[in-house]
Amino acid sequence: MHRIKVRVVEEVLDANNTIARANRQDFDRAGVRVVNLMSAPGAGKTALLERALADTGDVRVGVLEGDVEGSLDADRLASLHIPVVQLNTANGFGGECHLDANMVRSSLAAIPLAEIDLLIIENVGNLVCPAEFRVGEDARAMVCSVAEGDDKPLKYPLMFRACELAVINKIDLLDHVDADLDKLLANLQTVHPGIEHLLTSARTGEGVDGFRDWLVSRVRSPATA
């Protein structure tokens, strides 16, 4: 027996990216645009979707709901009478903390791609891992609530840099929390210059129209990413 050296030079996440591209081709073929929606747990992704997807006009929307366990969020969205597919990650290492391209691929058969124009993939609540794993999306958006503090972009730059839209949610709480909105927006621009942002409150409905318009406009904009 002896030691030999082998030069590899391969992206660690190459396998995931390859599957993500295959997903993307399937989505493109079906004419479906895909948004990967990410946030910390409890930032309000599901609440925003409940409000925003109640009326999307002639754009038909479906949701792939990623959670470690259970179908609580999917059950909430199902009342909107849109296709919702639950994807649980509990089979991984005690519950994977993110969706990867292969998990999304395994759910493709369950998603009625022919009946929708826009698929929203609600990722597992987590500001770290989901930023690393492409799943075949056209666009990445994240929700950051003011209750999380104005320093969040500085603490999780990988996520804030990975997204093209940051939805600043729970603005109805601004009077009750210490977060400074101006500081939050400045930190956002520092970490990701030029990133688009929206101010919303899923609770009062303020700004949710803007989020709905952004989602719907994905269907009409040319493919990116």
Next chain:
Amino acid sequence: MHELSIAQAIVDVATRHAEGRRVLRVEVQVGHLRQVVPDSLQFAFALVVQGTALDGAELAITHVPAAGRCRECGAESMMESFPLSCGACGSFDVEVLAGEELLVEGLELEEDLLENSRVSST
């Protein structure tokens, strides 16, 4: 926490290239901007290699510092921490040149000499 997923992905890449041989050492390049904690990656790696061809393998991590080129003044500089900014003029409008790497660079494998010579003599 993403170290566990990254460790698993490293093991997958190494296993594929090892083609059944035992892996003794894996060399990876990790860019500063990937926010990987080296100790966490080592810990996760030691967990996920158990029972695989990499069991007991050493993980050698090379840290790649972040470097960027300023879109305003054109200077190239190292960027040690967020917010990323130009070392010359302080602008935040910088193009990242290095620091986003997440690569398996090389492997050290255990190879049977006899088997190897048989292969090369045919």
